[in-house]
Amino acid sequence: MTRKKVNDPEDLLSRNLIIRVTENTYNQLEELRKDSKNLSIAAVARKILSGQKINLYHHDVSLNPVMEELALIRKELKAIGVNINQITRSFNQDRTGTSRAYWNCNSILEVFLLSDYFF
Structure with missing residues (x-):
């Protein structure tokens, strides 16, 4: 080299x-x-x-399982984000508005059922 x-x-x-x-x-x-x-x-x-500084690097082997787990969590979060983006895109591209009406009805019903107004 x-x-x-x-x-x-x-x-x-x-x-x-x-x-x-x-x-x-x-x-x-x-x-x-x-x-x-x-x-x-x-x-x-x-x-x-x-007289220059020499940077020393230390690799802690005990952190390997933690790093692997964090990598898996990151991968899952990325997949969730992709799914949310796909749902949002599909929702916003709907020209007829039928799915928007469906989602609006479901969200209103869910809010109503979770609220204190339910007898």
Whole structure:
């Protein structure tokens, strides 16, 4: 994978730096690379040398079932929304008004039955 082209010559990485590290230091750099989603150990070393922040990411495995459940709920809500849109479209496209009258009668009856006026 090639590097991105840099327009500013000051940002160009033009000097090589070869260093030796102990196995322990190498393992620490490797762990930082894995947790930070950097592509290479050299990128981690460059960030450390330049004093830039290294963002570490942590994946909590205990949240996997919760995330799966939330994904299913989201899918169901989307399906409900699609159904509501289809019903609304059908209701608004009715030219004769028969289904509108049916829905109006049902809603009036439902309000009447749920109200305190029912003896």
